[in-house]
Amino acid sequence: MTTRKTPNMTKIRQATLDVITVAGHPLSANEVLARILLPCNPATIYRSLHYLEGKGYAHSFVLHCAEHGTERYYMATTPENHHHHWFHCEQCHRFIDLGDCSLAPLIQEYQEKLGIQVTRDTLYLTGICATCQN
Amino acid sequence: MTTRKTPNMTKIRQATLDVITVAGHPLSANEVLARILLPCNPATIYRSLHYLEGKGYAHSFVLHCAEHGTERYYMATTPENHHHHWFHCEQCHRFIDLGDCSLAPLIQEYQEKLGIQVTRDTLYLTGICATCQN
DNA sequence: CCGAATTTGCAAATGACTTGCATTTAACAA
DNA sequence: TTGTTAAATGCAAGTCATTTGCAAATTCGG
Structure with missing residues (x-):
C-alpha cells in the first residue's frame, strides 16, 4: 500500500485559485462559483477553497454585511505571504x-x-x- | 390612533442585557439563552439582542472558531460607549x-x-x- | 491496463438565524 | 379599573451558508 505523497492540484482547485487570484479582492464561495468556468458543484467549491487555504494558497475571513448576510471570503495569498485588510462598502458590496x-x-x-x-x-x-x- | 413613543425595555430584554453585562465578555445567542433565568424562546433571544444593539446597549461581531463554528457574539456597551477588541482562545473558547x-x-x-x-x-x-x- | 486512493457530484443534514402568524402582554385613554 | 390596540413573545416553519455521507468518476503508481 503506497500512500500518495501530495494530494493533487486538480483542475477545479487550480481554476478556483485562478478565480480568486484574478479577482484581486475577497470572494465568497458563491462568487467563486459564479465565476468559475468549469462545470462544478457548489460542495466542490467549498472543498476546493478549504484545500487552498489549508495549503496556504488562500486566506479567508468571515464578514457579515446586511445585504448579503454572513459569508466567508477568500483571497489568494500573495507571494510574500502577507495578508491584507479590507474595507467593505455595504452599499455597493465592493472591497477596497x-x-x-x-x-x-x-x-x-x-x-x-x-x-x-x-x-x-x-x-x-x-x-x-x-x-x-x- | 396613538403611536407609542418608545418601545419597551421588557423583562426579557432587560434580563438579556443583564446577562451580557454580568458576563463581561462576548456571548453568543446560545450562551445568553443558557444563562438567562427567565423562560424564553430562542427566537426571542435573537430579537432581544437585535433590539439591544439597535438601541446602542450592545455591540456585536461575528467570529468563527473551529469548534463552535460561526456565531455572532454580543457584549454590553460600556458607559463611555467605547468598544473593546478581543482575543479568543480556540482551545478553551475563552475571551481575553x-x-x-x-x-x-x-x-x-x-x-x-x-x-x-x-x-x-x-x-x-x-x-x-x-x-x-x- | 489494474487497483487503490482521491476527488467530485448529488442529496440530505446541520446549525445559526429569521419570519409568519396566533397569542399574550402592557401602555394609554376614558 | 377597564377596554382598545400596538408591541412583544412563543411556536413552527423557512432560509441560507456550509458540511457530510455515499456512490460514481478520476487519477496516480506500478
Whole structure:
C-alpha cells in the first residue's frame, strides 16, 4: 500500500485559485462559483477553497454585511505571504484594499503582555465608499 | 390612533442585557439563552439582542472558531460607549479583553485617504491562550 | 491496463438565524 | 379599573451558508 505523497492540484482547485487570484479582492464561495468556468458543484467549491487555504494558497475571513448576510471570503495569498485588510462598502458590496496588515507590532505586544499565541488576526472595516456617498 | 413613543425595555430584554453585562465578555445567542433565568424562546433571544444593539446597549461581531463554528457574539456597551477588541482562545473558547479599540487614528487616516465612511470596525485575534499552551 | 486512493457530484443534514402568524402582554385613554 | 390596540413573545416553519455521507468518476503508481 503506497500512500500518495501530495494530494493533487486538480483542475477545479487550480481554476478556483485562478478565480480568486484574478479577482484581486475577497470572494465568497458563491462568487467563486459564479465565476468559475468549469462545470462544478457548489460542495466542490467549498472543498476546493478549504484545500487552498489549508495549503496556504488562500486566506479567508468571515464578514457579515446586511445585504448579503454572513459569508466567508477568500483571497489568494500573495507571494510574500502577507495578508491584507479590507474595507467593505455595504452599499455597493465592493472591497477596497487597505494594504498590508499593520498589526504585527500590536500583536507582538499582546503576545508578550498576555502570554497568548496569536495564530490569526481578523480586521476589516465596513461603511460607505466614496462613490456611494454621492 | 396613538403611536407609542418608545418601545419597551421588557423583562426579557432587560434580563438579556443583564446577562451580557454580568458576563463581561462576548456571548453568543446560545450562551445568553443558557444563562438567562427567565423562560424564553430562542427566537426571542435573537430579537432581544437585535433590539439591544439597535438601541446602542450592545455591540456585536461575528467570529468563527473551529469548534463552535460561526456565531455572532454580543457584549454590553460600556458607559463611555467605547468598544473593546478581543482575543479568543480556540482551545478553551475563552475571551481575553485586549482593551479599548486603538484603531481610531488608523481609521481616520483611511477615511481621509480613501474618502470612505467607516461605520464599523471588526478586529479580533484568535489563537491559544497562556493557560492552554501548557 | 489494474487497483487503490482521491476527488467530485448529488442529496440530505446541520446549525445559526429569521419570519409568519396566533397569542399574550402592557401602555394609554376614558 | 377597564377596554382598545400596538408591541412583544412563543411556536413552527423557512432560509441560507456550509458540511457530510455515499456512490460514481478520476487519477496516480506500478
